[in-house]
Every structure is written in structure tokens, then in C-alpha cells.
Amino acid sequence: MSANTVNPDHCLFAVPKKGRLYEKVTAMLKGAGVEYHREPRLDIAICKDLPMTMVFLPASDISKYVGEGNVDIGVTGIDIVEENCSEVERVMDLGFGACRLCVQAPVASQITDVKDLAGKRIVTSFPTLTKKFFDPIDAEKGVTTSIRFVSGSVEAACGLGLADAVVDLVETGTTMKAAGLEVVGTVLQTESILITNPDSKHKKIVELLKHRIEGYITSKKFVMVSYNCSADILDAVSSITPGKRSPTITALTDGGHAVSSLVSKKEIVRVMDDLHAAGARDILVFELSNSRM
Template sequence: MSAANSSPPGNCRFAIPKKGRLHEKVVAMLKGAGLEFRREPRLDVALCVGQPITLVFLPASDIAKYVGEGNVDIGITGLDVVKESMVEVKHIMDLGFGACKLCVQAPVVDKITNVEDLAGKRIVTSFPDLTREFFGPLDAKKGVTTSIKFVSGSVEAACGLGLADAVVDLVETGTTMKAAGLEIVADILSTQAILISNPHAKHGDLVDLIKRRIEGYITATKYVMIVYNVSSDLLAEAVKITPGKRSPTITTLDDGQSKSVSSLVLKKEVNDKMDQLHDAGATDILVLNISNSLM
């Protein structure tokens, strides 16, 4: 690896997906969390501005192994990848995006409703270890051995090509599955993007900083600040409507008879909260977007 494509000694190495369904969301999250960087063309590393952190761009399917083996200190990948990699990592936090399910899927025309009927059959998957773990008890129960074949892509085409009786693959919207004439027979795992670290990482302070920054950004994307005025005798009822993430901020107005209240409210609930506050007697109701936060 060239010097330009390596991490300076002493930097915390942070692996993120180099492409695929998680890449754009991870990059947007890091920038929103203040971890600015510039990635030069054709390079797999980028230095964060103002922090001794090196971003390492890797295939999402490899990140858990790199973190578990200590090649990088921290990383972002799917829970499904972590489980399939069978390595020891520290699960720091869920990130709330990239949600999908790992499912057993079979051709609709076969009308299979009981996953036990697939024990002893041919299964194609990109998750052979999780698939073996799932079918192991079913095989033992029936006294059979399920044939599990690994493929790295186009899993959904295996049944149509006559290579498999069923597949185990990720389902997000189900569009690809339905287009291939497949349907879900059983769920194996619910997954999403997660932040992980090596259990023996030497950069605990930077791991904590990254976690704190990301938590702040996630809070900012989920919440808005609602600010309103309310008379003191109606305050208790108004605060029940907007209890805040921890508690609201309340200040006394110059008239001595009214309060100004600031509180975090989930974005998805803000319109209902405004209506409820209006009906409770609150006035001057404002909603402010949050670009970032530290809790």
C-alpha cells in the first residue's frame, strides 16, 4: 500500500463501506456529525479534518473481520455482516438506517409455508454460516443435511436457474424478491447499520468522541425544537404535551405571568403537538430545526 493510501501512525482507523446501500448514508451521517474529510480519487483512505482519525473505505462485508482482527479500530457495517463474520467486536450503537431482514425465500409457485419442508434441500446464499446455524436444528429434527452453497451476488436468480430450491438473502423493500418470483418463508435476522469497535482498541477517547458526535447528529435528525409561550396557570398542562427528551427548558417572561418553554419533540409528532398546545392555550408556537446536538 502506498504512503498516500495508508494511515499515519497513531491515528484511529475508522472503516466505512466504500460503496453499496450503506455508503451514502454513512458519508452523510459523518459529515453531519462534523467528521469532515476529503477522499482523493482511487484512494481507499481519507484523513478527517482536525482529528487524528483515518477513514478506511472497505467492502461492507469485510468490515467486521477487519475490526475484529484489529486491523482497524472502529467501523460501520450491518448487524448481519457482524453475525456472519463470527468475530468478536464491541457493539457500540445502532444507527437507525439500513434496516432489512435476512430471510429464507422460496419460489411462489412451490407454495411452501413451513420452512421445515426446505430442510435437506438446496439453499444458495451469501450468508452460509448464518444459514447453517438456522437450518442445523431443522436438519437434526428431520435427520437430513441441507446443502448450502455460497454465492457472492445475484442470489435471487438461483432458483430460477435451477441451482437451488430456496435462497437466504436480505429483504429491504421486497421488490427484487417479488420480481424473481420468490416469497418469504421464514425470517432469520432483523438487521440494520451498527457502529462497532475492536474490544482492545487503543483509541478509547476517539471512539467515545465518534460515538458522541454520531449520537448528536442522530438526535438532530429525529427531533426539532418547539418553543412557545404559555400562562403560568396553564404551564403544567402544556408541559405534559411537551415533556422533552429529558425535560423542557422553562423561563419566566417579563410580564411575570407567563412562561417561555423550549422542548425537543420528535419530528413525526410535531404537528400534532402544535395542535395540542394551541388547544391548551399556548401562543407564539415556533418550530426550529436542529443541525446538530450534544446531549
């Protein structure tokens, strides 16, 4: 299959072609019911149940293709959209890929104020954002910071004597610390987002995908808790499990009530303890595979 075989009536969805972001996005799409088969070494795949073609591209290029209208929708980071100055519509935040774009200097330099780096040498894969960050500082101090672009191994620049500091993404900080660097300033908070071209003719598919992905994200964040309680403690236990909107309450023949409610996965153990302490019984927790709210 080649680009020439793409159905011109299909919505084009750009997916990062490799790496951790690729794995996260493909898992999300599978959970959202977007089915396709990608042949080895091919960067195009036809969706099975939607008039949509998946196009696998470098994450750093996706916002350009979406902004220019070459593809209709895609997943990339806020940092990429801002770096490329792409005119796209931000459909939704996806809840993964969160990290910071930071100014990092060698620990040995003992630099704690980012203003002390104005006029010095900075190496980065994000020259546009870096220049935007340093421009007001340069104007204040009457200097010009040298910003040099490199496409990879940014953290090695200081150790090789190529830079006084770097601007790079920080997730856990492990790579930064291994290179003897520390954060002295934050340029941007970023995460993965779903974007679309504002003039796309496939608005209905974009909206459908948004609902499907929202349903999947909800299913990953929440579980359903179900329990029984007597009438006299109904108000108390319902306040423990208010749900996303409100709990579902069903009257039982013995005068009690059965209650079901969505609870954050992070809180479920504590919620079960609180329910039991309040007098609820037959407490069960169910995993969700998908949802629509």
C-alpha cells in the same frame, strides 16, 4: 497516498467504500463534524481535525478487519458481524440500513413452513448464518440441507433451477417479489452499527466519535418546539411536550411562560395541533443541525 503513508499513531476508521451504505455513512460523518477529503480512486483519507485515517473497504469485510485489529473502528451491518463471527465491540446502533435476512421460497411452491425446506437446496451469500438456522431443523428431521454460497444475484437462483429457496436480505421486498419469491422464515433482524476492536488503543477517539454521532442522530430525529402559554395551562401544555428529559420553562414579564422542548419529527404536527388546542400561542419549530445530550 498509499497504505504505507498511514500515520501509525492514527485511529483507523473503516467506511463502506460504495453503495447506499457508503452514502448514509458519509452523510452521518459530515453531520457529526468528521471532516476529510477523499481523492478519486483512493481508498484512504486523512481526517482534518482528529488523529484519524479513514479507510474505505467493502462492507462485507469491515467486521473482519475490526475484529482482527487491522482497523480500530468501522461501520457495517449486524448480519455481516454475525456471518463473519467477528469478535468486536458493538458501540452503538446507527438507525439506518434496517432490514431482515429471510428464507425465501418461490410463491408457486406454496411453501409456508420453513421446515419443509430442510434437506433441500438453499443458495445464499450468508452460508454461516444459514447453516446455523437450518442445523436444528435438520437435526429434528434427520436430513442435511444443501447450502450453496453465491456472492450476488441470489434471488435469481430459484428461477434458474439452482435452488429450492434462497436466504437473502429483504428491505422493501420489491426485488423479492419481482423474482417470484416470498418470505417463509426470518433468520435475523439487522441494521447498521458502529463497531470497534475491544483492544483498540484509541478508546478516547472512539468515545468522542460516539458522542458526536449520537448528537447528529438526535438532531435528525428531533426538532425544537418553542411556545408561550399562560400560567394556568402550564402543566397541561408541558405534559404535551415532556422533551427527552424535561422542557425548559422561562417566566415572562406578563406572568406567562415561554417553553422549549425537543419533540420527535414524526410527532411534531400533531403536537403543534395539541398545543394550539390547549391554549399555547406563538408556537415555533426549529430544525437542529447537531446536539449533545
